[in-house]
Amino acid sequence: LIGLAGPARLVTTIRALDEATARVSRYLLAQSAVNGLFGVGVGVGLALIGVPYALLWAFLAAALRFIPYLGPWIGALAPLAASLAMLEGWTRPAMVAGLFLALEAVTNLVLETRLQAGAAGVSSVGLVVALAFWSWLWGPAGLLLATPLTVCLVVLAKHTPGLDRLAALMVDAPGLEPDVACYQRLLAGDAVEAAALLDRHRRGAAPAAVDDALLL
Numbered sequence: 732l733i734g735l736a737g738p739a740r741l742v743t744t745i746r747a748l749d750e751a752t753a754r755v756s757r758y759l760l761a762q763s764a765v766n767g768l769f770g771v772g773v774g775v776g777l778a779l780i781g782v783p784y785a786l787l788w789a790f791l792a793a794a795l796r797f798i799p800y801l802g803p804w805i806g807a808l809a810p811l812a813a814s815l816a817m818l819e820g821w822t823r824p825a826m827v828a829g830l831f832l833a834l835e836a837v838t839n840l841v842l843e844t845r846l847q848a849g850a851a852g853v854s855s856v857g858l859v860v861a862l863a864f865w866s867w868l869w870g871p872a873g874l875l876l877a878t879p880l881t882v883c884l885v886v887l888a889k890h891t892p893g894l895d896r897l898a899a900l901m902v903d904a905p906g907l908e909p910d911v912a913c914y915q916r917l918l919a920g921d922a923v924e925a926a927a928l929l930d931r932h933r934r935g936a937a938p939a940a941v942d943d944a945l946l947l
Contacts, residue, residue, distance in 0.1 A: 747890040754882045765842045766796040776830040782814050807831040857901035913945045
């Protein structure tokens with residue numbers, strides 16, 4: 732890639748490659764931590780319920796969770812089927828289903844919010860569109876590779892003249908500078924959001940300096 736870019740764009744190419752590597756690494760590290768905690772919860776929960784081979788199902792649940800959206804539910808099918816086949820009654824299979832629902836809710840709302848916020852640097856809407864595109868293009872392989880590929884595409888667009896608008900659409904960053912955003916909120920008649928924007932920027936800064944930067 733550096734050779735294709737040529738000596739004239741050597742610095743930009745190296746910066747883009749370093750940024751893409753750092754973003755993908757942060758995403759994979761955060762995803763691995765989240766999936767590991769999810770697998771631990773599955774293993775402990777299934778062992779307490781009494782489902783056979785709880786450690787195996789926990790490992791599969793953690794590994795399959797790398798597949799966005801579908802992975803957790805694919806991982807839930809095997810222990811649910813095992814509980815239906817090996818355990819008497821409907822109570823414990825219902826507990827297995829409830830376990831996966833509860834763990835997925837906690838993982839999505841708490842763990843991923845805290846550990847993965849901004850790790851990939853791609854907006855949520857952009858990531859959903861990218862997942863749909865790569866899945867349509869390459870099927871299950873595209874679904875698995877969608878986030879790393881999208882991160883690399885966003886970094887490439889950011890550093891390539893003419894593609895910066897694509898990066899602006901997909902990057903997880905404000906679309907406007909703070910002063911322009913404040914002006915836009917005032918033009919829209921949204922004084923509450925404009926005041927909230929000012930309050931956020933006043934934290935840790937002198938009020939006069941913030942007024943100069945955002946209002947004047």
